[in-house]
Amino acid sequence: MKRLKHIVRPMAVATIAAAAITAVASPSVAAENGKFRLGVVTFLSGGAAGPFGVPSINGAKLLINALNEGKVPGPYGQKGINGLEIETVVIDENGGATKQVEEFRNLAERHKVDAVVGYISSGDCLAISPVAEELKVPTVMFDCGTSRLFEENKTPRYVFRTGLDAAIDNIGAARYVVDTNRKTSAVASIQQNYAWGQDSWADFRAALTQLKPETKIATEQFPKLFQGQYGAEISAIAVSKPDVIHTSFWGGDMEAFVLQGAARGLFDKSAAILTCGESALDRLKGQAPNGLILGARGPFGAFAPKNELSEWFHKSYVAQVEMAPSYPAYKMAQAILGLKAAAEKAAAGKTGIVPEKEKVLDAFTNLTFESVSGTVAMSRANGHQALQGISYGEYRYDAKTKQASLANVKSYAGDCVTPPDGTTAAEWIKAGFPGAKCGN
């Protein structure tokens, strides 16, 4: 043992010294290696990894490999981004906003990335947004839903968001409930007790009350995040005899609630609307009752329109991952395609170079591009926020083919559910959706 210590000590000192030297020496590995260096940040561990992080990183890898091989159909036939191979630096989003700020700085200054795509957590988006502006790194938020992103960053330059604001999910959900003529004299709510759940419910409640003033709230349940067991909450909801149950549950919590609620017959007499439900479409395997209303936070996943690009994406994803892609995979692909479209527009035909950053930003602002979810227009928040519609539909499971599908799908155009610039979602709902174009 004594001899072992003699070896261990110098070894430990040497390792630490070596680590310190590599740490300081490594920034010399700069970009400009003839590749487009892209930072990809998403949850690889923790509770959000399973439902969101892993599908999104699968989508990113699939798309980036295909782009590098020049195999993507539609307008994206050019290799990589503007003819340059895409090189990725993948970072785990787990661990809190402080760590993400640190890692974002590392991406920008140590790895010298040309752009960053990522961020699922709203807290991370809010923390990263000022840092991206400060460090002048083009940053595409692909999933986070907080309305505060562009309320706090009023004049964005480097920050873009190709995913939709969570307020849209809930305005769309309220419209779906009203348009399918459900009674709303008793509405029950169950949300995870954190910013996402609180904000989602506030928006849905306001929107539904605005559309149907006779709406009455029967019960509001706020179990804690990742609680997993909802016996008490299900009892409370069942006792309140609701016409409609609204939930913004996601991931394991959402699936647990559906299974436990179905076993208790909660969904037999009440319509339940799950704004993030689509991510479990292929996982429920008939354990959920037909008629459950599912959303995908936009025209993603099973709601994606059928076109060459979306069909190619779906087919390649199933071939590689052996599961249908859920909405986080689509949203990640959308962010990368948006960046590619902007970079190639900025390059204006000069392939094989990293286009000038300022030109990419100009090109991305107000850009209209083709995506796996149809055509996307960056037309909100001074051209930095994507405007897209939202769809809801009812879960249908065919026991014979063992395939789940969606019925009674209703889609709402972006202009119908999105507040105009300069108005917060809460103000817009309160004012009665002025200027909403719903096509009917």
Next chain:
Amino acid sequence: MTYIDRTGLWLIATAAILVAGAFVLPHWLTFILTLALAKALVVQGVVVQMRAGLVSFGQGLFFCVGGYAIGLGGNLLGIHDAFALLALGLVASVGLAAVIGLLMTRYRDIFFAMLSLALSMILFGVLVKSQTLGSTDGFNVHGVSYLGVTFDGANQKIAVYILTVVVSCACALFLYRSQHAGIGRVCEAIRENEIRVEYLGLSPRWILYAQYLVAAAVSALGGGLTALATGHIDPEMAFWTTSGEFVFIALLGGTMHVAAPFVAAVLFAFVRTYAIEFTPHTWQMILGLVLLGIIIFLPKGLWSLVSRNRRVKA
């Protein structure tokens, strides 16, 4: 402080080198150092109590109070000076510690650990339910000035870095002196045999109370500096995993020397950032293995590498 001995000079010299580094080192490196040193201040709080035999699994409480004082001081009270904000966090944190310390110092061992954890989780719960404070998303800190001077972009980060180094150095000197003064020695005696200390005519409870306040003060400074550096605060600062990380770093460094938490925090930051870079899917495992290795081979922490060398020479 009557004189500064060799260790004191070492601390000041290291701080001077780090300050000079602000103009040489790449920004990402100084940023990692800023966060690591700020975190080390909280670890100092844990170590101060560890030397007296108490393990705090809730030091995140004061870390969070220090951080939120920066954000709320700016948003609600309109204070934008970094020094005033840090002082505000310090006062708030020590004030809180003065009250709950009365309860905490009655407990020892696992009871102290669990109670400290519970109190920090209460703060976490309250913040999560406060929608006006952004719930779990937290909020950003804007427009901080330094004695009337506002910096932009990179310069602001350099200012925070230098401030962090200076505050860390001051805290280190203070803690070093107090460790070698009577009160510091008595803490070790309390850890070894509390009843005997009472027979000597001292009150372990009030000595632990004093240590609890000191720990709260340095932790609040750490939280405040973290908030200034990242520009964002959220309730995660009071979550138990954050407090666990401080204990992790305290074990990594050991309690033998005032410099150990700083060295350990910097090492931890580098191990983590490179683990995330090279093994994005399994970086937690790397951290776990490092801790396991330290516990097995260096049960008294990293600092035993240094102190053993010294003893051989002497």
